[in-house]
Amino acid sequence: MTHILIVGGGYVGMYTAIRLQRKLRAGEATVTVVDPQPNMTYQPFLPEAAAGSVEPRHVVVPLRRALPGCTVVTGKVTGIDHERKVATVVPAEGLPTSMPYDVLVMAAGSVARTLPIPGLAESGIGFATVGEAIYLRNHVLSRLDVASSTPERKQRALTFVVVGGGYAGVEVFGELEDMARYAMRVHKGLSPSDMRWVLVEAADRVLPEISPAMSDYTIRRLTKRGMEVKLGTKLVSMADGHVELSDGTSFDADTVVWTAGVKANPLAMRSGMPIDFRGRLICTETLQARGLQGVWGAGDSAAVPDLSGAGALCSPSAQHAVRQAKVLADNIIASMRGGKLKPYRHKHVGSVASLGLHKGVAQVYGIRLRGWPAWLMHRAYHWSRVPTTGRKLRVLLDWLTVLLSRREIVSLGQIQDPRRDWEVVVRETAHTLARNSQTQ
Known part of the structure; x- marks a missing residue:
């Protein structure tokens, strides 16, 4: 049987595998999905998970449950030798192994784009x-x-x-401020005016995917809440918690969130595959890797022509990833059966963004929405895209719980270092026993 290897279990990887396991004939092919994590994360709901509106476990989908007809390997593909059609897989524990394939799907996605800024790594x-x-x-x-x-x-x-004025930056900026403002109700002696929230963006606007008018509206809504938005500004240093910006501003801060863009996973570059100037695998409109037989690509790590005319190449977004996965799976099956391949062509739906509970902006099919209607549109659109019926139901129940009761503001900081208290007790006991033995 043909062995299809899918590198990455994100949007492209999971949705491609779901469609393949549904449409492949019995005995026609086997499908293996390799990803460092055993689950797929629905990233648009991460800001709501951080703010307590959605249970974090409900924004992830276990790959083995979603893909019962596929083999899921928890590991990382570190290299590909396409001449031999072999991938090197490093499992979560154990030694690297070689995995042969007949068809390869490059869906490794993206990684954070960082800069050598003092203090950022620490x-x-x-x-x-x-x-x-x-x-x-x-x-x-x-x-x-x-x-x-x-x-x-x-x-x-x-x-x-928060550094970065894209969707992730603006949404986590608005959601966390909303949550912190609510949490201050139980802190005597503190008021929202004591907080300082600063959004740093190197470009001259936020949310570049929406119209300039909607971008300006977003800034006005944020600044009306007492939040600062610094455009045309870069983070220069944050060493020892002292933040320095390119506009000369400096202050101390315990919290700096980095959302300043992503870049393609470097796997294609390391494997000697054709890449563009941004490190993305160069693909045709049918999602085949240029010049490589049996290699396919889609999503953030692929440079796919945009036939809609919106741009030369498709932008890295969940909209494209989910839609490309459908075409990709169909084309793989068509190529195996000698059928005709379909080009990837899409119609842009629009963009939605949350600015906190009951606040948002949206531009869908040319219609601009603000405030409560935009926030509802944001939730409705992303809820419809959450994988599996079970996850949809859980997210809906989370929202209903927050609506009918107070927002949860409990901090479970101990999960960051759950063994700290245990280690302290063990050390104190050992020290006490040693001291007692010396006195006897």
């Missing part, structure tokens, strides 16, 4: 995984506790910086 907080969303929520709530208990650290603890 103190910066990423925002691409559910683990980072949980950590960020606990961290922000812990800063409120520090501000309440240690007045001399209040200003630093209550200063929050």
Whole structure:
């Protein structure tokens, strides 16, 4: 049987595998999905997970449950030798292994695009995984506790910086401020005016995917809440918690969230495959890798022509990834059966963004929405795209719970280092026993 190897279990990888297992004939092919994580994360809901509106476990989909007809390998593909048609897979534990294939799907996605900024590696907080969303929520709530208990650290603890004005940056900026403002109700001696929220964006606008008018509206809504938006500004340093910006501003902050863009996974480049200037696998309109027989690509790590005319290439977005996966799976099956391949062509639906609970902006099919209607549109659109019926139901119940009861503001900071208290007790016991033995 033909062996189809899918590198990556994100949008493209999972949706391609789902369609393949549904449309392949019995005994026609086997499908293997390799990803470092055993689940797929629905990233548009990470800001709501960080703010407590959605349970973090409900924004991830276990790959083995979604793909019962496929083999799922928890590991990382570190190299590909396409001449031999062999991929090198490093499992979560154990030695690297060689995995042969007949058809290869490059769906490794993207990684965070970072810069050599002093202090970023030591103190910066990423925002691409559910683990980072949980950590960020606990961290922000812990800063409120520090501000309440240690007045001399209040200003630093209550200063929050988000770098990057794209969808992820703006949404986590608005959602977390909304959550922190609500949580302050239980902190005597603190008020929302004590907080300082700063959004840093190197470009001259936020949310470049929507119209300039809607972008300006977003900034006005954020600044009306007392939040600062610094356009045309870069983060220069954050060493030892001291933030320095290119406009000359400097201040201390315990929280700096980095959402300043992504770049293609470097796997294609390391494997000697044809890539564009951004490191993306160069593909044709039928999603085949240029010049490579049996290699396909889609999503953030692929440079796919945009036949709609919106641009030369498709932008890295969930909209494209989910739609490309459908065409990709169909074309793989068509190529195996000698059929005709279909070019990827799409109609742009629009863009939606949340700015906090009951606040948002949306531009869908040319219609512009603001405030509550836009927020509802944001939730309705992304809810419809959440994989599996079970996850849809769980997310809906989460929203209903928040609507009918108070928002949860408990910080579970201990999960960041669950063994810390245990290690302290063990060390103290050992020290006490050693001291007693010396006195006897």
